[in-house]
Every structure is written in C-alpha cells, then in structure tokens.
Amino acid sequence: MRIALLADRLRVEERQLSEAFAARGHEPKLISPASLSAGFASDGSAKLHVASEATDLFTPELALDRGTATTERAALGALLVTTGATLVNRPATTRLLADRLAAARHLSFAGIPLAETVVSFGEVATFDAIESLGYPVMLKSITSDRGYPLAIIEDRDAAEAIVEHRTVLGDERGVIIQRFVAGPDHSVRLLVVGHEIAGIEQRALSGWRPGTETPYEAYRGAPEALNALGTRVIERLGSGVYSIEVLEQADGLVVVGVENLVDFRSLASRGVDVAGAIADFALAQVAATDGERRV
Numbered sequence: 414m415r416i417a418l419l420a421d422r423l424r425v426e427e428r429q430l431s432e433a434f435a436a437r438g439h440e441p442k443l444i445s446p447a448s449l450s451a452g453f454a455s456d457g458s459a460k461l462h463v464a465s466e467a468t469d470l471f472t473p474e475l476a477l478d479r480g481t482a483t484t485e486r487a488a489l490g491a492l493l494v495t496t497g498a499t500l501v502n503r504p505a506t507t508r509l510l511a512d513r514l515a516a517a518r519h520l521s522f523a524g525i526p527l528a529e530t531v532v533s534f535g536e537v538a539t540f541d542a543i544e545s546l547g548y549p550v551m552l553k554s555i556t557s558d559r560g561y562p563l564a565i566i567e568d569r570d571a572a573e574a575i576v577e578h579r580t581v582l583g584d585e586r587g588v589i590i591q592r593f594v595a596g597p598d599h600s601v602r603l604l605v606v607g608h609e610i611a612g613i614e615q616r617a618l619s620g621w622r623p624g625t626e627t628p629y630e631a632y633r634g635a636p637e638a639l640n641a642l643g644t645r646v647i648e649r650l651g652s653g654v655y656s657i658e659v660l661e662q663a664d665g666l667v668v669v670g671v672e673n674l675v676d677f678r679s680l681a682s683r684g685v686d687v688a689g690a691i692a693d694f695a696l697a698q699v700a701a702t703d704g705e706r707r708v
Contacts, residue, residue, distance in 0.1 A: 414699070415472065416441035417498075419489070420479035425678045427479060429688035437692055442473075446480065451492045459495040475499050475699050477654075477691070482510035482673040483557050499699045501691075502653040502673065510655055510673050511557045513589055523649040525642070526667050528660075529592040536580045542590045543572050549593040552576075554585060557672070565593060594660045594667050601632060603643040603657040604674055604687060607694040610643045611687055612680040629679035634661065642666050654691055 416434055418441050420427050427443060434441045448464045461472070476498050480486055490504040502510070509516050514532060521527055531542040532555070543550050543566060552564040552575060566572045579585040599615040613636050617627040632639075639659060646657050650671065658670040677687040 414439050414696075415474045416695075417444045417473040417476040418442070418479055419444055419446050419476055419486075421445050421447065425681075426676060426688070429678070429681055430477065430479075430691060433686075433688040433692040436689075437696065439696075441477075444473075446486070446489055449489065451489075457495070459492040461492065461496060472496050473498050475501070475695055477501050477695055478507060478673065479675060480673070481557060481675060482507045482655075484508070484511050487511055499695075499702045501695045501698060502655065503651075506651060506653045506655070507673070509650060510671060512555070513553055513557060513670075514555045516650070516671050517589070519649055520646065520668060520671075523645065525645060525649065526665055527591075528594045528667055528669055531590045532587065533590060534587045536576060539576050539580075539588055539590065540572060543576075546590060546592045548572075551591040551593050551669075552579075553589040553591065555587045555589055591669070594662065594669065600669070601634075601639060601659045601661060602629065603639060603646075603659060604677060604680065605643065605647060605653065605655050605657065606674075606687065606690040607654075607697075608647055608652045609690075610640050611690045612677075612685045613639055614680055631683060638666060642668070646671070652694075654694065 416439050418427050418430060420443055423443055431441050444463060450462050450464065451459045452462070453459055473493070476493050478486055478490060478500065487504050487508040490500045490502075490507050493500050494504055509519065517527060517530060528551070529546060531546060533539040533542045549565055549567045552566055564575050566575055579588070598618050600618055601613060601615050603610050604612040613632040614629040615632045616629050642659065643657055646668065654674045656672055656674045657668060660667045660669055680687050
C-alpha cells in the first residue's frame, strides 16, 4: 500500500510510525507538505505533484497528517481525499481541531466542562473581556496559527504589551480569552486513537508558559474520571488521532484544549505502543473506505 507521512522532517514519532507500518507489511514515505502543489482536473478531481519527484503524480492510498492542525493542513487534506486517498485525520476533523472556537462550541454544546471563555473582536473589547474574567487569563487565536502562540497574561501591563503587539504588528482582531484555571501543579493529556484513549500522561503546569515546555511523564492519578471525560469528547468530536488537554480541579475536570496528536514519544518510551495503535486505526480506515466504495 502506498502510504504517506505528511511531515516536514523525520522525527522520533515518524520513525516509530514507519516501523509500525513496516511490521504490518507496508513501507510509508515521508512527504513534506512544503513540497506539494495541486492542480484541478476538469472532472473536479485534484492531482498532486511532489516538487522533488520526477513524476507529476502523487497518489497515496493512505496519508497521515503529522503536523499541527491548521486551515492550510485542512485544505491539503481535502485535496488528498479528492485524489482517492484515505486521510488520518479526516479533513472535517482537522478543520475542527484548527478552529479553536468551533471546537469549544462543540464541546460546550455537549456539556463538556470548559474554562470560562470569552471571544472578542477588537482591542478595546479584548481588554474589557480580560478585566471581566480577572487575571491570569490565556489568550488564544480563534484558529490555530503558529504566528499567534498561546499567551498567559498575568497583569494589566502584560495585557497591554501582548494585545498591542498582536493587534498592531500581527493585525489580529478576533481572539479567545480563557480564564486560566487554577489547579494542581500539572496538566493532563489524553491521547486519542480511533475511538479509544490510548494513553494518559501529565506535564508540570509551567509547561503552559511559552518557551518553558517541560517533558511529559507518567500519570500518577486515578484514570477512571479522565477516561469517562475522554469518551464524552470522542463522542462529540468523532474518532481520529488527537489529544485532549485537561486540568484536574477540586470540583472536577476541565478541558482546556484539543489538538492534532503530533508528539507521543514520551508514552512510547514507557512501553505504550501509540504508533502501533495509530497504524492499526489508519489501516482500518482504508479498509472501511474500500468497503464503502464497493457497496
């Protein structure tokens, strides 16, 4: 089977995925999205070209998007599907993960506990929302964008500096402001593969601050409530390969984010075969898609 790993470089996770597919009889190929271009045929289908390849046709049967979910990655995924490829995650899932506001609304409609959230569409409204929620707050772009990283704002001076920078230099208007939820000294990440929680791990809470990322480590609490919450999120967002960020509060759990599952090496180092689970899920999606086409 022709399998593409859509990634800018070969990292530990892509090596593990390659090994997992090889163990199942397949040899995936690493393709950088930056090398792809697409043209439309008269029948509405798309043809992809890999700049570094001699052939103009790039037609994988299965593709795994290994990057952060963005609107551009969703567009690429939609084109890949048009060529007949099976994509993990589905374009609809990638669009949802890239659209933080849409994802939050989906979870809110399902009664999933979220941090108190306000969306503003201008500098004055942003300051007003921050003051109404109280410091500290988390500032996020409405859609996932590397140009607008998550920011923790702890006081008025920081708010003025960060908001002005993003508004004036970045031309950002619409933003999501979330109350920074106080809790224990760690956050918890649930790794979703298919319809299941493939693993749970935790990270020191200082990892929420940009530039001070700390490594994930084994989760030391009771997983029952987290598994139940993860199941509710999956029921709302659908199957796929993504992660759910959770904070454990004295009065319950709070979801603070969902995103494409790019990093999982920490669990793999503790003997959890995330790559194998992803490979099995992806291959099952191909089989399901082929079955639908034959019906």
